[in-house]
Amino acid sequence: ELETLASKGLVEFDITLGEALSSALTNRLDLVNARMQVEDKARKLEIQQRDFLPDLDVAYRASSLQGGSADVSQSLSVDLDLPFDWTEKRNDFRVAQITLEREVRALARDEDEVKRDVRDLWRKLERNRSVYNNRLLSVKLSTRTVEQTSLSLKQGKALTRDLLDAEDGLTDARNAATLALVDFTINRMRFWNAIERFEVDPKGMWYERTEEPVATP
Numbered sequence: 001e002l003e004t005l006a007s008k009g010l011v012e013f014d015i016t017l018g019e020a021l022s023s024a025l026t027n028r029l030d031l032v033n034a035r036m037q038v039e040d041k042a043r044k045l046e047i048q049q050r051d052f053l054p055d056l057d058v059a060y061r062a063s064s065l066q067g068g069s070a071d072v073s074q075s076l077s078v079d080l081d082l083p084f085d086w087t088e089k090r091n092d093f094r095v096a097q098i099t100l101e102r103e104v105r106a107l108a109r110d111e112d113e114v115k116r117d118v119r120d121l122w123r124k125l126e127r128n129r130s131v132y133n134n135r136l137l138s139v140k141l142s143t144r145t146v147e148q149t150s151l152s153l154k155q156g157k158a159l160t161r162d163l164l165d166a167e168d169g170l171t172d173a174r175n176a177a178t179l180a181l182v183d184f185t186i187n188r189m190r191f192w193n194a195i196e197r198f199e200v201d202p203k204g205m206w207y208e209r210t211e212e213p214v215a216t217p
Contacts, residue, residue: 005181010129011188017122020195024118025111027196034107041100048093114194121191128184135177142170 015023025031057079149166152158192198 002178005185006178009181010132010184015195017119020118020122020191021115023197024114024195028114029196031107031110031114034103034110038100038103038107041096041103045093045096045100048089048096118191118194121187121194124187125184125191128180128187132177132180132184135173135180138173139170139177142166142173146170 059075059077059079061073061075063073146163146166146169149158149163153160153163189198
């Protein structure tokens, strides 16, 4: 698995930071649910506003008279109910208003938190890239040190211990590069998850939509 990971190296993103922020705000399921909550509370507030209006009922009745007469009895009634007692309606409206305002503030906080998380992960990935490239350079330098020390040993200009130390240094450099690549991969997965583009197939394996390896020095 580490060899497969190393063969891919750093993966270039097919998305900018601005696009990532837009994707997160649009597609994050928690934000979608929060917006639905706001819409639901807004509808309830609208219903409470309508309760302040007077009720007007109009009824029309028509019936034939007995005896087969062609005459028709008709009646029209109008019932107007004016809401003189506003206390209960005003309290219900205020509760609905406060609830909506609370949901709107919560949504704004959630959106700010999501944007902050996406930006933090983006910065971490940039740092991971820099660290990984620097550690790859250390691997190359350590490899040259091993080669030069091996040559010096053959020429009698170095000790076996010098070669062992150089080989230990190369091993340490390779391990450090591997750790940097693992850190990048983990943060990449977190990034895709943060913008709702982390996908899992039916077998439970994660995958990315686009994976283009970046040339490394």
